Amino acid sequence: MSKKILLILGHPSSDSFCGHLADSYLAGATQAGCQVRQLRLSELDFDPILHDGYRKVQELEPDLSKAQQDILWAEHLVFVYPTWWGAMPALLKGFIDRIFLPGFAFRYRDNSKFWDRLLVGRSAQLLVTMDTPPWYYRWVFRMPGHQQMKRTILEFSGLKPVKVASFGPIIHATPRQKARWVLEVRELGLRGGL
Numbered sequence: 482m483s484k485k486i487l488l489i490l491g492h493p494s495s496d497s498f499c500g501h502l503a504d505s506y507l508a509g510a511t512q513a514g515c516q517v518r519q520l521r522l523s524e525l526d527f528d529p530i531l532h533d534g535y536r537k538v539q540e541l542e543p544d545l546s547k548a549q550q551d552i553l554w555a556e557h558l559v560f561v562y563p564t565w566w567g568a569m570p571a572l573l574k575g576f577i578d579r580i581f582l583p584g585f586a587f588r589y590r591d592n593s594k595f596w597d598r599l600l601v602g603r604s605a606q607l608l609v610t611m612d613t614p615p616w617y618y619r620w621v622f623r624m625p626g627h628q629q630m631k632r633t634i635l636e637f638s639g640l641k642p643v644k645v646a647s648f649g650p651i652i653h654a655t656p657r658q659k660a661r662w663v664l665e666v667r668e669l670g671l672r673g674g675l
Contacts, residue, residue: 483514484673487555490521491562491573498651498659502608503561505663509670518551522572529575535583545580552580557604558640560630563651564611564618568626577634586638598639605640607631608666611649618647 488507492499503519510517525544532539541549552558562573583589588597607630611618618624631643646669648662 483516484510485554485556486510486515486517486559486673487551487557488517488519488559489561489573489576490519490523491560491570491576493523493570493572495521495523497563499561499563499608499610501659501663502610502648502666505667506559506561506608506670509667510673511670513671513673515670515673518554520548520551522576525576527576527579529572529579531575531578539579541579545576548576549580549585552600552603555603557606558635559606559608561608562610564609564613564626564649567622568629581634581638596637598637600635601639601641603640605635605643606669607643607645608669609645609647610651611647612652614650615647618649 488503488510490500490503494500495503500521503521507517507519525542525548527542527545560573562569568574580586584599586600588599590596607627609627613622618627627645627647631645635643646665651659654662
């Protein structure tokens with residue numbers, strides 16, 4: 482049985498290096514026989530602002546309802562996005578704010594400091610571009626965006642393992658370097674997940 486993968490492009494432009502990485506992953510995973518669904522966030526119709534937090538239910542737009550169904554269908558989530566100002570773009574953060582909700586991604590327990598992780602049984606891969614050298618982002622900045630996405634969003638919701646691959650610095654990368662990264666991502670897709 483083939484692995485079910487949801488590929489989420491979190492860059493506001495499909496015509497970006499992140500878009501090329503997403504296409505490369507898709508090609509590899511498809512060749513490996515995986516079932517792949519895609520979400521290109523720039524093509525979805527939704528308000529990225531969670532206006533009242535959790536105090537009031539904000540109805541999901543049809544694209545967000547379908548995105549939740551796709552997440553429940555998937556065994557493996559792949560997020561492709563750039564690091565801007567140390568973390569994910571606002572579009573991806575707004576998408577997460579709107580759909581990783583109580584009752585879907587997690588549930589607080591009554592009279593307890595603990596919570597239930599509702600997306601257990603899924604794994605994730607983060608494919609993240611940046612203009613900062615990855616070693617500098619790791620050792621000097623302490624990977625704030627990676628930590629946010631991996632620990633405080635995905636692992637909080639029950640996804641494990643969550644692996645991260647960083648690509649950069651993009652700003653000074655040669656065409657040869659970019660081509661190597663595209664092939665590296667295709668190989669990840671060929672492995673059908675992790």
